[in-house]
Amino acid sequence: MDRFVIRGQKRSYNDGAAEDVLRASKKVKLDPGNDNEGIKEEEADEDADFAEFSHPVPWHKVEAEGLDCDYALLFPKEEADHLFKKLEEEVVYLTGDEAKVQVFGKVYNVPRKQATYGDEGLIYTYSGVKHLARRWTPTLEYILDAVSKTTGHTFNFVLVNRYKDGQDHMGEHRDDERELDPVSPIASVSLGAARDFIFRHRDTRGKYSSRNIEPVKLKLAHGSLLLMNTPTNTHWYHSLPARKKVLMPRINLTFRRILMDSKK
DNA sequence: GAAACATCATTGGG
């Protein structure tokens, strides 16, 4: 299977036909089995959308007030299958105290598995606990490379979250840690079981919310890439809700740019 | 009708 060789291989969507594929697929439904409001089917400025990326894949703009995301299928199924398997072999998840979180005085296991990888010396803070990033594995480096080429952005860190089935989930939060580069997008790669992903505007939370803005609901497919651009993460919370009918695992990689010498 | 889902209030130490 040499086409999965790490680095230096031509990607299947990068061949001569890519431009035609790109033109042909103006509108891809993210959630064909579900006719809901999930994605706004905007297709006004395809050219503008694609122009900013050096590595053309068919992007789909997801927009709302203060929300700006781009969604694309980055890896074809075969390759996504392979990458998932390799990550299952390579990724070392946090255990023990590092896999626990304290909420209202009680200690819980986080309802998923987490790992942090990145450039040497990078530290990620989750819920008050600092985690030293492990060195990149070959597969993570390969995916990092694909994401960088596709988005035109560089990243020096990835948070890996593994959801063993639909019971595993992540509560509503923002990725607005102080150590993150505020102008850099966050790139979220999904492998394995497709899961619902929900954005909620911060001003719609709670009983006496000041605004009435519809949530933005996506289904993150196997092999997909969701780019969350600024200022999405300052105005919108997101969550990965439990879905009891999902029986298979999902691995999510969120690539970030962490400021190295953050003198605050 | 039952199960799943959605939303809110409640719980506090760091």
Add this chain to the structure above:
DNA sequence: ACCCAATGATGTTT
């Protein structure tokens, strides 16, 4: 001021 997860209540959807 905010974050993090579970639980119970209540309402809605499938």
